[in-house]
Structures are given as structure tokens and as C-alpha cells.
Amino acid sequence: MTSPLYAQVKEHILEHIRSGAWTPGTRVPSENELVESFSISRMTANRALRELTADGFLSRVPGVGTFVKEPPARSSLLELRNIAEEIAARGHKHAAYIDRRETIEAPQALADEFELRQASKLFHLVMVHTENGVPVQLEDRYVNPFVAPKFNDQDFADITPTAYLVAAVPVDELEHTVEAIMPTVEQRELLDIGEHEPCLALHRRSWSKGHVVTVATLIYPASRYALYSRYKTSPSGTLSQ
Amino acid sequence: MTSPLYAQVKEHILEHIRSGAWTPGTRVPSENELVESFSISRMTANRALRELTADGFLSRVPGVGTFVKEPPARSSLLELRNIAEEIAARGHKHAAYIDRRETIEAPQALADEFELRQASKLFHLVMVHTENGVPVQLEDRYVNPFVAPKFNDQDFADITPTAYLVAAVPVDELEHTVEAIMPTVEQRELLDIGEHEPCLALHRRSWSKGHVVTVATLIYPASRYALYSRYKTSPSGTLSQ
DNA sequence: AAGTGGTCTAGACCACCAG
């Protein structure tokens, strides 16, 4: 039941990065040093370092060495990723608190967004997510109680709302809108930012079997977060125009 | 001047996928078959298939084989879209003018973004795109002259820089970063917006055959533009792992 | 000259799946 050797080496290096022992710029052991200390072959050491490099944790310079990379504070765009895991992947500490939690009667505009023909009740949750104690995301979320009836029973201490919903409801379809905004006074206070700092607002709707599951607005202070994506072009080749 | 063997094998497989010869679900040659047909060792064949799997093009099932994967659902937010066609699709009139055009010696930070080991020359272009006469996008672009040597011969009257590059250079990989910014005075004047209006900054890099083609920053006034995407989640439960 | 990463080989053992 032991994991592969190259995975153990990767984990060993990630531990040192996560713990802060190896900060960005630090030189990590060379392939030959790993061969000695782990009693493995060079190909195995090479695979561990090569994969960590592909994943963006390390950078390598032929003839010089392998170094810890600066972890960018950015979130993957368009995937349903868990901010807690994203922060953990950077070796930082995630925490969150609930600012507001209620069940409301949906006003017309919200009922439209949920594609509900008649007004109904919705769960409403406002949370602040912090990275090493600094607020990085304000989550303002409405949830359809017919699709996720147990959403309001969660305390979200160990699991984020996104993670809960992904696990509880299969998502068929996603809609994202990204815009730059000047936050309101309330938003500014919750995020603890200055008066003229713009924010990124990511508006997300998700569907499951034709029903809107949740409508969420995720607000990121511009100085603390950017949205990121990188991918290989699909070989079918059709880059639109 | 020859590329590594594992890269040649990857390219060989991608060609078949791109051409449509191998459709999703098709079984690709096994490691042993590649060993024979390419006269390589199994480790080299393994690396090619493993990396294509990590990049999302193939899926592997131990004891069974390796198969072409369904292309992932991508959002238009992440595609290379041509702002001229986007505006035309809304029935509006697109126009653009060149604010600046030059060839510069790349400073270190830019050389790093282009993954150039030593400083070199770069094309630099600043354009303003308007929709019905209103500025909607400020395009600030650097281009690698080794990859697109004729970029500077274009006048971009009938074709946007994005459209030219897509046609001239096959794009393998894309990176996007989105952030909210407060524009500089110069940017504000070019976009003709008020003093406290935030903007969306879309930072894009594209690669072709391992070389960075272009680094572009596209700035959109918050009041005039939002980025949007909607897509179906690809049928999950595929043979991941 | 010594050390680094980049690649490659020709074997090997294993767990798994199919006929």
C-alpha cells in the first residue's frame, strides 16, 4: 500500500515548500543528491522534479540547479475549484467565517436568475475567505433549496460551500461572467481594503439537470488575487477565427 | 536540430488526432507497438503517452489500452476571440487605430515572460479598438519577431493583430490572467473614461511549438465590457486516473 | 574539471484485464 517512489519524492519536496522551510528561490536537492538520500535511480528523481516543474512548483536551469518557484496568488478560471485547496496548494493557511446566513423570499430579479417561474425561498450565505489571515474572497451565494435541501445544515467549517455543492449535486453546466467593480462600502469593510481599490467580480451560475443550483458572486481584491488559466489547445484545432 | 524522441512521438499522435484520423474513443498504439514502430525504448514511449495523458488528450486504462479522449468543454472566455468579429456579431461597428508601434530591446522582465534566455528585440504595438466609436479595448502587445517575423509589415486595417497571429502561427497553448486594475492616466485618456472607473485587464500569452509567440494585455473599461462564458460540463466519470 | 539538468536505453517486476 505504499505510493510510488517518485510520488514520495514529490511529496517530500512539497512538504518542505508547504511548511515554509524552502522558500521561493531556494535550491532544492539535485537529481544526484536525491538518488543518494532516497536510494533511488536517477530516472525516478528526474521524474519527481520534472513533474513538480510542470505543475509550476519548481523551475529548472540546466547546468545550475532546481529552485522553488514563487507561488502566484491566482485562481483557476472556469473550473470549479475550491479556494481552500488553492490556498493550501500555495502552502498558505485558509480560513473562512460566515458573515450572514438566512433563508429569503426571492425577489423577482433573483427568481429570474434561478429560472423559477414563481417566487420561492432561497438560501443565502455570505462568507469571507482569508489566506494567512488576509481576506482574499468575498462569497455571496444563493442556493436553490429544492436542488440542495441540506445546504443550510452545513456549518462549512471543514468544507467550503463550493466543495459541498460539487459533492452533493452533479453539475451539468456552468456560466461565468467576470467584471471589474468598485466595491460597495460593506464589501470594502468585509475585505478590509482601501477606498479606491478595484475588485474582480466573478459571477457564477451552475445547473444540474436543467435546474439552477446556485448563483454566486465571488469578489476578489485586485491587489490580492487574479484569475488564471493555462491549457493546451485542443488538437481538433478549431481556435475560433 | 532534431527534437527529442518522446516529443516526436507526441507530435505523431497529435497529428492523427488533429487530422481526425483518430477520433475520441479510438485506441492509440500501445507502448510496445510504439517501441517497435519508432525503434525506441519503452520508457520513451511511456513518457510520450504519459505526458499526453497529463495534458488531457488521452486516457489510459491499465490492462486495456490508451484511448483518445473527448475534447474538454471550453469557454469562449478562454478562446482566442477576435474583437472585431465579436463586435460585428452584435451588429455594431468596429474600428481601431494604432497608438504606438515600435521595435524595442526587451528588458529583463519581458525577456522572462518570453522565456528568452538572453535579451532580444521584440515588436511592440498599442492599439485602441472602438465599438460604434466608443473605445472598448486597449491592446498592448509584444510579439516575438523570430516566430512572427512579418508581424510588423501588417497595417492591421482589415485584420486585427489577434486574427493575423492566429492565421500566421499555429497556437499550441494559451495562458490567461484576469485582474481588476485602476488604469494609468495614459490608459484612461486612450479609453476616454472617468477618473475612478476600474478596468478589466486580460493578460494573455500564447505558445507555438514551445516558443512564446506573443504577450498581450487587453484592457476593458468596466462600464463597457464584461467577460462571459457558458458551457456544458464534459461528461464526467470518464476514465480518469 | 565537476556538477547540473535533458535524454535515452535495455532490461526488469508487478497488477490488471482479456479471451
Place this chain on the structure above:
DNA sequence: TGGTGGTCTAGACCACTTT
């Protein structure tokens, strides 16, 4: 039982950078 992928080894040659 034979083919598949998953992993690993102990060598090797190369281009490169640092000392």
C-alpha cells in the same frame, strides 16, 4: 496466458554552467 499500463533500475552520452 499474453498483452496492457505502472513503475523502477543502472548504466550512458550530451550540452551547459560554475568554479
